Amino acid sequence: KIVPVIMAGGKGTRLWPLSRASAPKQFIQFIGDRTLFQNTLERVSDPELYEAPIVLTNEEFRFLVAEQARELDLKLAAVLLEPVARNTAAAVAAAAALITDLFGKDAIMHVLGSDYEIHANATYYDCVRLARDTALQGKLVTFGITPTEPATGYGYIESGKALPTGAHAVKRFVEKPALEKAQEMVANGSFYWNSGMFMFSAAQLLAEMKEYAPDVEKAASKAVSKSTRDLDFTRLDADHFSKSPDISIDYALMEKTANAAVVPSPFTWSDLGSWDAVWKVGNRDESGNVSAGSTTLVNTKNSLVMSHSLHIAVQGLEDVAVIASEDAVYVGHLKDSQEVGKLVKLLASEK
Ligand code: GDD
Numbered sequence: 001k002i003v004p005v006i007m008a009g010g011k012g013t014r015l016w017p018l019s020r021a022s023a024p025k026q027f028i029q030f031i032g033d034r035t036l037f038q039n040t041l042e043r044v045s046d047p048e049l050y051e052a053p054i055v056l057t058n059e060e061f062r063f064l065v066a067e068q069a070r071e072l073d074l075k076l077a078a079v080l081l082e083p084v085a086r087n088t089a090a091a092v093a094a095a096a097a098l099i100t101d102l103f104g105k106d107a108i109m110h111v112l113g114s115d116y117e118i119h120a121n122a123t124y125y126d127c128v129r130l131a132r133d134t135a136l137q138g139k140l141v142t143f144g145i146t147p148t149e150p151a152t153g154y155g156y157i158e159s160g161k162a163l164p165t166g167a168h169a170v171k172r173f174v175e176k177p178a179l180e181k182a183q184e185m186v187a188n189g190s191f192y193w194n195s196g197m198f199m200f201s202a203a204q205l206l207a208e209m210k211e212y213a214p215d216v217e218k219a220a221s222k223a224v225s226k227s228t229r230d231l232d233f234t235r236l237d238a239d240h241f242s243k244s245p246d247i248s249i250d251y252a253l254m255e256k257t258a259n260a261a262v263v264p265s266p267f268t269w270s271d272l273g274s275w276d277a278v279w280k281v282g283n284r285d286e287s288g289n290v291s292a293g294s295t296t297l298v299n300t301k302n303s304l305v306m307s308h309s310l311h312i313a314v315q316g317l318e319d320v321a322v323i324a325s326e327d328a329v330y331v332g333h334l335k336d337s338q339e340v341g342k343l344v345k346l347l348a349s350e351k
């Protein structure tokens, strides 16, 4: 069976003010009645296919994780707490070391982010099984989404020759390219977006980390061997874990490995990383507006208006986001959605 590994330690600053340091986007209900984290848990809850999941997060979110799993009546194999944020390479390496202890080194792990929506139909699970079969051949498997625009916030995967399982070898993996490069790759036609999910054996992941990111592997493995367990939580050793470089798995490993594979993935996938992405996947009315909560829109087009508190009235605007949380309001152009993270940094520095 596959061991799910859910990464739920990100801050989600581009969705401010609904996504806050105290409750980032993966833990809030901003569309529908489940959180993104809960949707992710549900996708890996089939006991025929999956073991109980391992969740990676930090001290601050540990009760949110435990409570949201309990709401769904789902058992977790472990909640692994990172003493400091060292990004996804260290988190995944730590999970692989823990899985080696709990399930053996040949265990196949399915790494999932908790910040995108997937339509988990039969096509999706066909892709998951194909990825598992390909991971059993020693590959680091990615899921390739057909790009619709030259987005710069994603990894790009160039597909190569077919492998025996039906997946494809990866010729090149390019994380977060500049716009011009992204335009070239989308026009080229043989590139996919990286979905943010991976499938590999714990042994293969650790071996390749040792080769391409030895400092990450060493820090993570030692942090696991010196970890402490209390009730539901496993705490990584802070001295060792903090020695890991702060780098994502995409840069640390996927851009470098010669063993990457891609499963072409025709299921519906949408990243919910920024307000323009939320607007794109939302239910648009005849004026192109997506709204939630208490709102009135007059002569307003192609906008996202969401309130978790006050009544919002918008008149005569186009292509804007107006978002109200309990204690803050954001107003901006949807085209500036990628910049909200910078605004949040500024706010934090003014405190
Ligand atoms: N536990 C833990 N610890 N989780 C983390 C950490 C960390 O230090 N940092 C990030 N995460 C979680 C986030 O909460 C998210 O669910 C996931 O890991 C991915 O992190 P992001 O920071 O959102 O990455 P990204 O969106 O910039 O890029 C990744 O995802 C894209 C698709 O959404 C890359 O894999 C891209 O290649 C990919 O296209």
Ligand code: MG
Pocket: 113, 115, 273
């Ligand atoms: Mg993301």
